[in-house]
Amino acid sequence: MxxxxxxxxxxxxxxxxxxxxxxxxxxxxxLTALERLDLALYDARLRATMPKTMDQRIVIVDLDEKSLAEVGRWPWSRNRLAELTDELFDRQQVAMLGFDVVFAEPDDSSGLSRLRQLSQGELKDQVGFTDRLNQLAPSLDYDGLFAKALKNRPVVLGYYLTSDRDGRTSGVLPAPVLRREQFQGRPVRLFSWTGYGANIETLAKAAPLAGYFNPVSDLDGVVRAVPLLAEYNDQFYEPLSLAMFRVLAGGPSVEPGLPKEKLAGRSYQGLESVNLRLGQKTLGLPIDARGATLIPYRGYGGPNGGSFRYVSASDVVHKRLQPGELKGKIVLVGTSAPGLQDQRSTPVGESYPGVEAHANLVAGMLDGNLPASPDxxxxxxxxxxxxxxxxxxxxxxxxxxxxxxxxxxxxxxxxxxxxxxxxxxxxxxxxxxxxxxxxxxxxxxxxxxGYFIESRSKRELANLFGTYVPPELVDEMVKDPDSYSMKAANKELTVMFCDMRGFTKMSERMEPVQLQGLLNEVFNRLTDIIRRNRGTIDKYMGDCVMAFWGAPVETAEHAHLATKTALEMANEVRHINEEHRAKGLPEIGVGIGLNTGMMCVGDMGSDIRRSYTVIGDSVNLGSRLEGLSKAYGVDIVVSESTRKLAPDFAWQELDRVRVKGKEQAVAIYWPLAPADRVERTHQDELKAWGAFLKAYRSQDWDQCDVLLLNLQRMNPKKYLYELYSERVASMRLLPFDPAWDGATNFETK
The missing domain is CATH 1.20.58 (Methane Monooxygenase Hydroxylase; Chain G, domain 1)
Incomplete structure (x- = not known):
C-alpha cells in the first residue's frame, strides 16, 4: 500500500x-477513430484466416464483358434467359439457381404488344393476321417463356429494398418469412425499408421464392455484412442467400431467436439469432445487434479470385459446356462487368462482384461458418x-x-x-x-x-551471450536479464547434428578457395534456417554443424522447432542442388540427427577458449543418429523422445537400433512433413509400412515379402524398402529366435 x-x-x-x-x-x-480501427482490425483478421480455396459446390454464371459482347447489352430479352435457365437445368442438371438480378419491368422486345395493337386497329380487317398472331403469340411472349422455364424448379429470384424512393414500390414481393406478432410483443429493431423493386407478377408467380440482395455498408463504405431479416410494412423478409440455403436445407421455417427475458428483459431490442426449424431440428444463424451476419469471404473476388468458378453466361447460352459439367452445382447468376455497376468495396477487394458476396454467404451457411458480432x-x-x-x-x-x-x-x-x-x-x-x-x-x-534506463545487468547479459547465441535470442533475453546465466544446468533440450556429404570428394577436385566459398554459402543458408527457428548454434566442425533448442531461452516446443528446422534444411539442400546442377557444380548430400533428452548446458572450456555448449549421453545419441541417416537412405533420423514431443508431424518409423555405447535399443523415425500436408497416398503407405514392421518383428518373413512387394509398388525409388528386402532375405536363412527384440546393432560411430 x-x-x-x-x-x-x-x-x-x-x-x-x-x-x-x-x-x-x-x-x-x-470515437470514430476507434470504430474505424476496429473495422480495419476485423479486415486484417478476415484476410489472415480466410481459406483462399475454391468452393466446388457453387458456380457463378457471369454476365461478363464477353457475354455482353456476344449476346448483347443488358438487359437481355427474356427468351434468352429462358434458354439459359433450360440449359442449366436440362442439359447441365444444376441443383438450384439463384438470380442476383431483378426483373422489374415486362419484356416488350419481341414486339408482341405492338402487334396486338395493330391487330385491334389498322390491321384488324387484314385477313388471317389476327389468327396468325394468336399462333405466334406464345413464342413472342418472352416473359411467359421465361416464366415457363422457371416454374416448378428450384429457383430463387432477387429483388431490392429501398428507402430513397419516397416509398414507391414495383413488382410483387415474395411471402414474408416472419410477421411482427411472432416477436411476442418485443420491440425488436432491425433494418427497415419503405419501398422495394421486385419482379413482375408473371415471374413472381412462376418462381415464388425470392430474396433481397441489399448489403450493409459500414461507415467507411465497405460491405462486410448482409441483414438476415429486413422489415417492410411490419413484415420481415429474407436475403437471397438465406432463401437459397433454405431451399437446399429442405425448406425449414424461419423463427426469431429471442433472448430469455430473465437475461435481457422485454425491452431488449435485439435478437440472439435467426432460427431455421425443420421438424424437431433447429439451426441458429448468428446475427449482430442490427440483425446482420458478416460475410465469410473465402478469398479475393472475381473470375480470377480462386474462391468460386466463374462461367461466362454466353458459354451457357451457346451450349459450350459439356453436358452435365455443372451437375449438382448451386448456381448464381450475376455480373462481374464494371458497366453493370454491381461492384462492391469489401475487406478483400475494392471492386468485388456483388454476386460473389451472396455465394460466400451460401457457402458459409452450408459450412456452418458465419462469423458474427454478438449482442x-x-x-x-x-x-x-x-x-x-x-x-x-x-x-x-x-x-x-x-x-x-x-x-x-x-x-x-x-x-x-x-x-x-x-x-x-x-x-x-x-x-x-x-x-x-x-x-x-x-x-x-x-x-x-517515469523513466527508462538500460540496466547494467542487461548490458552485461548482451555482451556475454552475444558471443554464443543468435542476436534474436539475445534481444529476447535482455528483457528479463535476471532469468539467465552462464552457469551449467541440466535441462531437457533437443540437439541437432547436421553433416554435409560430398565435400570430401569435392576437396579432391576443387581449389581450396572455391571449396571454402561453397562451404560458407551452404552454412550461411542452413544457419539462417536454424536462427529463424530460434535455434542456438553450438559449433561448426569441418563440414558438420551442431545446434540445440531450449536454451538459453526456454521453449516448450523445442522438439517441434528442431524437427521443423530439419525439414526446412533438407528442403534447402534440394534447392541448393538445383542451383548447382544449373551451374555445373557438384551436388551435396545432408544427414541430420535429432535427439531430445536431459543435457548439461552452460559455458564450458578452458581459460583460453570457452563456448556455450551441451554435453551428455543424449548429445552423443544425437550424433549417432546423424550417422545412421546414410544407412537408411534418408536425410533425417529422429529419436523416439523427439517424435513424442512433436506430434504435429507425419512420421515413418525406420527401425529399432542399438548404437555403440548404448545397451538399450531406441526407435528411430523419419519426419515426412507437417501432418496436415501428408497426402492420402502417403497415409496408405505409412499404414502398410506399420503392418510390415509388425510382421518383421514377429519374424513372419512370408508376410514381410508380400507387404514389401506392395510397398515397393507404392514407392519404387525408396531405398528403405530395398534395405529391408535384403534384411528379410538374410533373416529368412536363420532359425526363429524368440529372444530377438527386432533391433539392429550398430558398432561404429
Missing part, C-alpha cells in the same frame, strides 16, 4: 486512457478494458522498465490472442481497437512519466 501511495500520480495518469476507452465501449462517447460484444469489451486497464495502472508504476515492457506486451498478446481465439474457434467478432489503444497509451504515458 505504501508503494501505491507513492505512485498514485502515475496510477492516475495510467487510468486516463482506460476511462476514455470505457466511455467509447459503452457508447457514451463513441454482448460491448460488455465483453468493457470487461477486457477493466481487467487490462487496472492491471496496467497498478503494476506499471511498481516495476522496472524491462518488466513494464514485458507486462504490456503480455497484456497486449493476451487481448489479441483471446480475440483471435474467439474469432477462429467460435466465429465471434469482438471489439479490439479500444483495448489495443488503451494498452499502448497507458504504457506510453507511464513510461513518459
Amino acid at each position: 505504501g508503494l501505491l501511495a507513492r505512485h498514485w500520480t502515475r496510477i492516475a495518469v495510467t487510468l486516463l486512457p482506460l476511462l476514455l476507452a470505457l466511455l467509447h465501449a459503452t457508447g457514451t462517447v463513441p 454482448y460484444a460491448a460488455g465483453y469489451d468493457a470487461v477486457m478494458l477493466l481487467v487490462a486497464g487496472l492491471l496496467l495502472a497498478f503494476l506499471l508504476p511498481l516495476i522496472s522498465a524491462p518488466r513494464a515492457i514485458a507486462l504490456s506486451a503480455g497484456v497486449l498478446a493476451t487481448l489479441i490472442g483471446l480475440n483471435l481465439w474467439l474469432y477462429v474457434g467460435s466465429g465471434l467478432v469482438m471489439p479490439l481497437a479500444a483495448s489495443i489503444t488503451m494498452t499502448f497509451t497507458a504504457f506510453a504515458l507511464n513510461m513518459s512519466y
Whole structure:
C-alpha cells in the first residue's frame, strides 16, 4: 500500500486512457477513430484466416464483358434467359439457381404488344393476321417463356429494398418469412425499408421464392455484412442467400431467436439469432445487434479470385459446356462487368462482384461458418478494458522498465490472442481497437512519466551471450536479464547434428578457395534456417554443424522447432542442388540427427577458449543418429523422445537400433512433413509400412515379402524398402529366435 501511495500520480495518469476507452465501449462517447480501427482490425483478421480455396459446390454464371459482347447489352430479352435457365437445368442438371438480378419491368422486345395493337386497329380487317398472331403469340411472349422455364424448379429470384424512393414500390414481393406478432410483443429493431423493386407478377408467380440482395455498408463504405431479416410494412423478409440455403436445407421455417427475458428483459431490442426449424431440428444463424451476419469471404473476388468458378453466361447460352459439367452445382447468376455497376468495396477487394458476396454467404451457411458480432460484444469489451486497464495502472508504476515492457506486451498478446481465439474457434467478432489503444497509451504515458534506463545487468547479459547465441535470442533475453546465466544446468533440450556429404570428394577436385566459398554459402543458408527457428548454434566442425533448442531461452516446443528446422534444411539442400546442377557444380548430400533428452548446458572450456555448449549421453545419441541417416537412405533420423514431443508431424518409423555405447535399443523415425500436408497416398503407405514392421518383428518373413512387394509398388525409388528386402532375405536363412527384440546393432560411430 505504501508503494501505491507513492505512485498514485502515475496510477492516475495510467487510468486516463482506460476511462476514455470505457466511455467509447459503452457508447457514451463513441470515437470514430476507434470504430474505424476496429473495422480495419476485423479486415486484417478476415484476410489472415480466410481459406483462399475454391468452393466446388457453387458456380457463378457471369454476365461478363464477353457475354455482353456476344449476346448483347443488358438487359437481355427474356427468351434468352429462358434458354439459359433450360440449359442449366436440362442439359447441365444444376441443383438450384439463384438470380442476383431483378426483373422489374415486362419484356416488350419481341414486339408482341405492338402487334396486338395493330391487330385491334389498322390491321384488324387484314385477313388471317389476327389468327396468325394468336399462333405466334406464345413464342413472342418472352416473359411467359421465361416464366415457363422457371416454374416448378428450384429457383430463387432477387429483388431490392429501398428507402430513397419516397416509398414507391414495383413488382410483387415474395411471402414474408416472419410477421411482427411472432416477436411476442418485443420491440425488436432491425433494418427497415419503405419501398422495394421486385419482379413482375408473371415471374413472381412462376418462381415464388425470392430474396433481397441489399448489403450493409459500414461507415467507411465497405460491405462486410448482409441483414438476415429486413422489415417492410411490419413484415420481415429474407436475403437471397438465406432463401437459397433454405431451399437446399429442405425448406425449414424461419423463427426469431429471442433472448430469455430473465437475461435481457422485454425491452431488449435485439435478437440472439435467426432460427431455421425443420421438424424437431433447429439451426441458429448468428446475427449482430442490427440483425446482420458478416460475410465469410473465402478469398479475393472475381473470375480470377480462386474462391468460386466463374462461367461466362454466353458459354451457357451457346451450349459450350459439356453436358452435365455443372451437375449438382448451386448456381448464381450475376455480373462481374464494371458497366453493370454491381461492384462492391469489401475487406478483400475494392471492386468485388456483388454476386460473389451472396455465394460466400451460401457457402458459409452450408459450412456452418458465419462469423458474427454478438449482442454482448460491448460488455465483453468493457470487461477486457477493466481487467487490462487496472492491471496496467497498478503494476506499471511498481516495476522496472524491462518488466513494464514485458507486462504490456503480455497484456497486449493476451487481448489479441483471446480475440483471435474467439474469432477462429467460435466465429465471434469482438471489439479490439479500444483495448489495443488503451494498452499502448497507458504504457506510453507511464513510461513518459517515469523513466527508462538500460540496466547494467542487461548490458552485461548482451555482451556475454552475444558471443554464443543468435542476436534474436539475445534481444529476447535482455528483457528479463535476471532469468539467465552462464552457469551449467541440466535441462531437457533437443540437439541437432547436421553433416554435409560430398565435400570430401569435392576437396579432391576443387581449389581450396572455391571449396571454402561453397562451404560458407551452404552454412550461411542452413544457419539462417536454424536462427529463424530460434535455434542456438553450438559449433561448426569441418563440414558438420551442431545446434540445440531450449536454451538459453526456454521453449516448450523445442522438439517441434528442431524437427521443423530439419525439414526446412533438407528442403534447402534440394534447392541448393538445383542451383548447382544449373551451374555445373557438384551436388551435396545432408544427414541430420535429432535427439531430445536431459543435457548439461552452460559455458564450458578452458581459460583460453570457452563456448556455450551441451554435453551428455543424449548429445552423443544425437550424433549417432546423424550417422545412421546414410544407412537408411534418408536425410533425417529422429529419436523416439523427439517424435513424442512433436506430434504435429507425419512420421515413418525406420527401425529399432542399438548404437555403440548404448545397451538399450531406441526407435528411430523419419519426419515426412507437417501432418496436415501428408497426402492420402502417403497415409496408405505409412499404414502398410506399420503392418510390415509388425510382421518383421514377429519374424513372419512370408508376410514381410508380400507387404514389401506392395510397398515397393507404392514407392519404387525408396531405398528403405530395398534395405529391408535384403534384411528379410538374410533373416529368412536363420532359425526363429524368440529372444530377438527386432533391433539392429550398430558398432561404429
